Every structure is written in C-alpha cells, then in structure tokens.
Amino acid sequence: MTTETYNGWANYETWNVALWLGNDEGMYNLARGYAEHGYKSLSHVLVELFGPQTPDGVYWQDCELDIFALSDMLEEF
Numbered sequence: 001m002t003t004e005t006y007n008g009w010a011n012y013e014t015w016n017v018a019l020w021l022g023n024d025e026g027m028y029n030l031a032r033g034y035a036e037h038g039y040k041s042l043s044h045v046l047v048e049l050f051g052p053q054t055p056d057g058v059y060w061q062d063c064e065l066d067i068f069a070l071s072d073m074l075e076e077f
Contacts, residue, residue: 022073032074047060
C-alpha cells in the first residue's frame with residue numbers, strides 16, 4: 001500500500017500529471033481512450049503530441065510517477 005502525500009497522490013509529479021489529464025479537455029478525451037492500455041502507453045502519445053513535459057514542467061515519463069495510480073485514474077474516466 002502506498003502512502004498518499006500530495007493532495008491525495010503519491011507525490012507532486014503524479015498529482016501534476018493527474019491534474020492535467022483530468023482538467024484539460026483535450027488531454028482528458030485522449031486519456032479516456034487509453035483506459036484499457038494504461039498510463040505507460042498513454043505517456044508515449046503525450047510526449048509525441050505535447051512534448052516531454054506537462055505545461056508545469058513535469059515529465060510525462062518521470063521515474064517518480066505512480067504509474068499504477070495513474071492507470072487506475074484512466075479506468076475511472
């Protein structure tokens with residue numbers, strides 16, 4: 001079990017990526033299509049379409065990201 005420490009997320013990086021995916025309409029619509037594939041697959045597309053980072057400077061493929069939590073979030077979309 002992970003300790004959630006940043007606004008309900010494991011860390012700032014995971015929170016920031018979740019924030020962008022859940023609050024930007026274009027990213028949200030894209031992310032919904034990746035629920036069955038998981039966040040790791042989505043991250044490759046995000047890099048191609050939006051560059052390597054969120055608008056706040058967090059890398060879409062940052063090693064600190066909680067991939068499992070982000071994949072679970074996609075399933076909830």
